[in-house]
Amino acid sequence: MSGLTSDNRRQKVRVCFDTDVVIKTEDSEYNVKGSSKDLSINGILILMDEDLVEGTKCDIEVLLSGVTKRIALEMKGSVVRSDESGIAITFHSMDLDSYSHLKNIVRYNTEDCDSVY
Numbered sequence: 001m002s003g004l005t006s007d008n009r010r011q012k013v014r015v016c017f018d019t020d021v022v023i024k025t026e027d028s029e030y031n032v033k034g035s036s037k038d039l040s041i042n043g044i045l046i047l048m049d050e051d052l053v054e055g056t057k058c059d060i061e062v063l064l065s066g067v068t069k070r071i072a073l074e075m076k077g078s079v080v081r082s083d084e085s086g087i088a089i090t091f092h093s094m095d096l097d098s099y100s101h102l103k104n105i106v107r108y109n110t111e112d113c114d115s116v117y
Contacts, residue, residue, distance in 0.1 A: 060089060
């Protein structure tokens with residue numbers, strides 16, 4: 001299954017989706033190019049050199065390219081893991097448009113689109 005990983009604990013489909021991501025914390029802003037590794041309805045794994053402390057609250061923008069109008073999916077979340085594999089962020093909230101776009105991205109990048117809910 002190309003680009004698809006699953007984990008029974010998560011119960012969510014995760015897909016590889018390389019795109020630019022902006023992470024804003026209370027203290028800093030990180031613009032990370034082509035850095036997302038795993039993306040799901042619940043969260044994202046971002047490849048970056050900086051360490052963020054577990055529990056750090058942040059605003060996340062997933063920037064979509066290849067469209068005439070810039071689209072940024074905006075979510076609020078927190079860091080759940082920070083190690084050599086990257087920064088794992090879980091999403092706590094997002095607007096309806098961001099959710100719809102995110103759901104479609106995950107559906108179109110998995111072989112089992114019926115598993116995305």
